[in-house]
Amino acid sequence: MSTELAKTYDAAAAQTRWVEHWLNHGYCNADPDPQRQQHTIMIPLPNVTGALHMGHCLNGTVQDLLTRWRRMQGRVALWMPGTDHAGIATQAVVERRMLEEEGLTRHDIGREALVQRIWKWKNDYEARILNQLKQIGSSCDWRRVRFTLDDVCSRAVRRTFFRMFGDGLVYRGKRLVNWDTYLQTAVADDEVFHEDVAGHFWTMNYPVVDAAGQPTGRRISFSTTRPETMLGDAAVCVHPTDERYSELVGQMVRIPVCGRTIPIIADGLLADKTLGTGAVKVTPAHDPNDYACGLRHHLPMLNILNPDGTINENGGEFQGLDRFEARRQVVARMEALGHLEKVEDRIIPIMHSDRSKTAIEPFLSDQWFVRMDELAQNAIDAVEDGRVRFFPQRYARTYVDWLAEKRDWCISRQLWWGHRIPVWSQPAGQGDQRIASLSAFGAELLPDGRIQFPECWREQLAATLAPGLHPGEELILCCVDAGHDQLEQQLGALGFVQDEDVLDTWFSSALWPHATLGWPDQQRNPPMLGEPAPAVTGTNEVLNYFYPGSVLVTSRDIITLWVARMVLTGLYNMGDVPFRHVYIHPKILDGLGQTMSKSRGNGVDPLELIEKYGTDAVRFTIASLCGETQDVRLPVGYECPHCQAVTPQTKEHQDMKPMGGPNPSIKCAKCKQSFQFPSPWFTPDDGAPVARIVSERFDYGRNFCNKLWNACRFAFMNLEGYTAAPVAEADLQVEDRWILSRLSSTLREVTLMLDRYQFDQATRAVREFTWNEFCDWYLELLKPRFRNPESKAVAQRVLVVVVDTLLRLLHPFAPFITEELWHKLNELAPERGLTDPVRRSESVMMAEWPTLPISRIDEALEKRFERLQQTIIAVRNVRSVYGISPAVQLKLFMRCTPEVAEQLQAVAGQFDFLSKTMLEAAGLDISRPAGAASFSLGDADGYIPLEGLIDRQAELTRQTKEAEKLRGFIRGHEGKLSNAGFMAKAPEKVIAEIQETLAGLKAQLASVERILAELS
């Protein structure tokens, strides 16, 4: 068995090894155990649209850190993995690719085929995403992987919709959508973009008519950029306080091109006195603001467009014309009739579809909604009474404010990829005007084809359907729960057809916390990946045990879309909140403070980082950035493919576009060679060397891992002959007690900070201990002890305890390197412990989160140790200031009290190792030897004879400067103490502290002055 650790840590090898090891041993699995407390985290399901990016990496790091920590604390820690079908985003990606590569649209291949293609895409990307998660060390229970469209989740979706339908929480209504007339589909708000287009601004007028429809002679003027919409006008609107029009409000106008008469109304939200003529035409079916106004004034919603963008039958003589042609003809007609006043050229912002690049038409269509009033109120209550707590707390406000609007939630989407709305309807003209919710135990289908349903449906029908129905139309809507295939077939046979639309993606992700655990099945546990369905036991232990979750870890932009809705559905379906805590982590920005994204060309690829720095380094760095105040800025740079030098990315780089000829390139400042780089504006030329985007901030984590590795390497090299045995308190050296004291403090600090989700502070504490205390001081102090056979054994035992504890402490932050080192430690020192050495667990992942008795913290001892440190620092300072070679042995004289002298003598041996200096003498009777450099520590003065080396003038200057600095501080403190207000009002404790400090400063000044006197 070799005690030698490889000279450098091989991150890639360790990662492969331990990912597999953990999986094989089932360490990530979490099964209900009534004897132990649970800890549940549900992953914020990544979209299957593409690979993971830095945001996911940060999100995953935090969750894994928490999961590993809680697991080590003895909890049954479940981290539930899974992915989201992400309706619109995924369908869009697949459609775009299909169009680019094959020139096909979804209409060419049909619903079935498209959905099949998307499933294929989903399978590829899901595999890729899950693999990425594994690569960053995620200790998810991989047996429980879920997907929002899998059977378990689908069932939950169906049941939720069914329940809401039955409770009257779901209704069908009208809503304006962004209609792409080219693709003939609705597109989401985030799939449209504004583009300024040269257009016209027409000012026209409508004649005011009397009750008999005869012109009164007055006219009312308005301006518009879309004259053809006047075919669907429902009113002309003015501001209620606009005196120009006040006597016209309530009168009627006639639309000259179609002869309809419409009212003049007053609406302060829509009309603005200062704009245009102050009057505006209202087209509720074709403009979002007009739509809202139409609702307020109960105006008819007249749709004038066909899905392909031509004018429909409501457009009278303009029927069949494309909307732009109709616009020309309407304008011509208005002009011919003498109602056109003027035309201006104007740049108009027009919404365009991301996908077809054609202009969007606001289009009124049937949509499904969830009534939010009561559901939202319950979700607000849960946060306000503390059942759900936000970290940092301020985000609770975002959540509450949004929910308080209680805007009904539009849950239908005109897509093919998603959960199809489980409602069947009978075409108009057949059957009664009814709405029904069918299930095996609810309403049922009668032999004669009628549906027996609860009486309450009649009322709901009247309340929710009437606005969407034209007179004479009749409609039956049936909602069917999951698992009733036969019923669906029967409905089909009766001529019912299922709604074409699918549910909003957030509808299914809102159920994630309980759907993934098998809800609504209360009879058995949810099925696991690749295993047969579990036996019916009459109870779903998994759901009961792991719900509600412990903490949700996510970023602030989906507090409303997702967090709020999970709470809402959790309360509705489970009667309890889905999680107790919500930790909102920072967002990752580039060096310019912009969000990272591919479309900006500033994205750093987590897998490339992992390749370059190692997973632990990336995780450790990320954790160090996760505080609660600010977003995280990662200045990025291009790594030269020739020499690896990094060129910082600037705005100019981001904006560089091809100007003809070869694509833009950057010249490396170091090796003077050129390279191309990833950009949203072009793909690098074939064969050209391409830089990758990196961020040097990850050096932080890499350097730390290197330090840890080498510290352990050193420790392991010195473990030869190690035997486990209890260490008597009396055998502990000063530095042993010191490091154990510091270790205890660190432990306490890290645990506390993790508890508060302050990962930056936890990381800082553990790094400082490891580097500045363990490595810089303790390991150095051990070196002489290892050379002495008598002191070796105790040193080894204490060292082993510290390393053992440290590895456990670090494991959640850096799982791979700690596991690698832990296994080595298990070989070298299988049994370890201060009082009763024991064999630790095989894997550090399953080891206990360390605890040390609070009594190990010894502040008096730490203070004494600090003096030793300061003495050595002062000696090094003198050496550095006078440029004395580190090889030269120095002598040190200390003037101090006998007590301090004794303490210094006790560690005299250490001076030699830490500063190549011999402590010659210490005591009250020491005076400055001739030609010595001096320093003052407050309660002790040090002298280092430097015969011939010291420049007396320089030393004088140095000490004078020091004295000046001290006098400045003293002045400040004395000023405070002589301030009557301060003495009268400041707490005694503060006054005492100031006095104490002042005394210290004065003592220090006195010794500096003595040194000065001796010098001159």
Added chain:
RNA sequence: GGGCCCAUGGCUCAGUUGGUUAGAGCGUUCGGUUCACAUCCGAAAGGUCACAGGUUCAAGUCCUGUUGGGCCCACCA
């Protein structure tokens, strides 16, 4: 337009309920081939805490305003 957040050495960030001399990493300068580590060691320089007022015995920290930046929401006939 509404809401939230941020502004601290060249860069990236800490700074607990106001209370000793404002800290760290990177970078910079100087010095180091000490048998764990140059991904390292030692030392140093570098800050009127964005600006202007106010509260207080005391302000980086609390309040008001200004400027600059970020995010979310709403809106722009």
